[in-house]
Amino acid sequence: MELNCKHVWAQISDYIDDSVTPELREDIERHLEHCEICSAILDSTRNILVLTADDRTFELPGGFSKRLHERLERELAAN
């Protein structure tokens, strides 16, 4: 099936998560081959996810783990 850009935009998230049917995946990929706009949207969305998974982006507060295990220590001693 020939997809237009709007169809592709609506599927970008499922496409990234690999939860589209093989047929739809093929249609999307055929569209991406010639559409710079959709390719750029896909790439930038993927980049956001790569960046989100990078531990430096969302960091735990300093000493978080130590304080958590100290609290647990007290809980384990009491219960």
Place this chain on the structure above:
Amino acid sequence: MQASAEARAASEREAGLIAQILAGRKELFHELIQPYERMVYMTEFSIVRNDTDAEDCAQDAVVNAYRHLGKFRGEAKFSTWLATIAVNEGRQHLRRLKRAKEDSLDEPIEGEEQEFTPAPLTDWREIPLEALERKELREALRSAVAELPGIYRQIFTLRDLDELNVAEAAAALGINENMVKVRLHRARMMLQKRLAPYLKNTAPARKSFWRRMPWS
């Protein structure tokens, strides 16, 4: 599949730990919880939205998980069970705040959003891998996530930061899987739109390019 074999081994190891803790070796709970500390904290932060409360809620959630470990039956994955406890802890905290401050809403988030102050624009010709190394891009992403409406911020955190799968995120939030997908799509597209100026790697074909986005 190596990945799923590893996952199976990890979950068997976890089941073993849980059995030992319940049999009295309670100090092993430290080891059980260690891989999930980050997930619990990030989940709380997505709900309560500040470091101090997120840390308090994370500690409470972990202590609750310890106290109720006997109720964990292993039908769900331990991570899903723990994420559910974390979500409930954060939501309870918001409800306590609501009672303490009668004019605040269940979701105090929308309408109270701070003005978005974009970090300095990076050159759009920059290649993505270099761009991803930039500190200000990470800051821009943190701001953009912080300013998502609550339901979108929470689903984005569970799926893309905590890396729960669709079924696990649905269980933790008490919504159906389709809702997870719809909200996640929306969240990602809102972030894409907000961060597009930092992430573009090709020149727009036309000036109206970014105005044509369906979520504009």
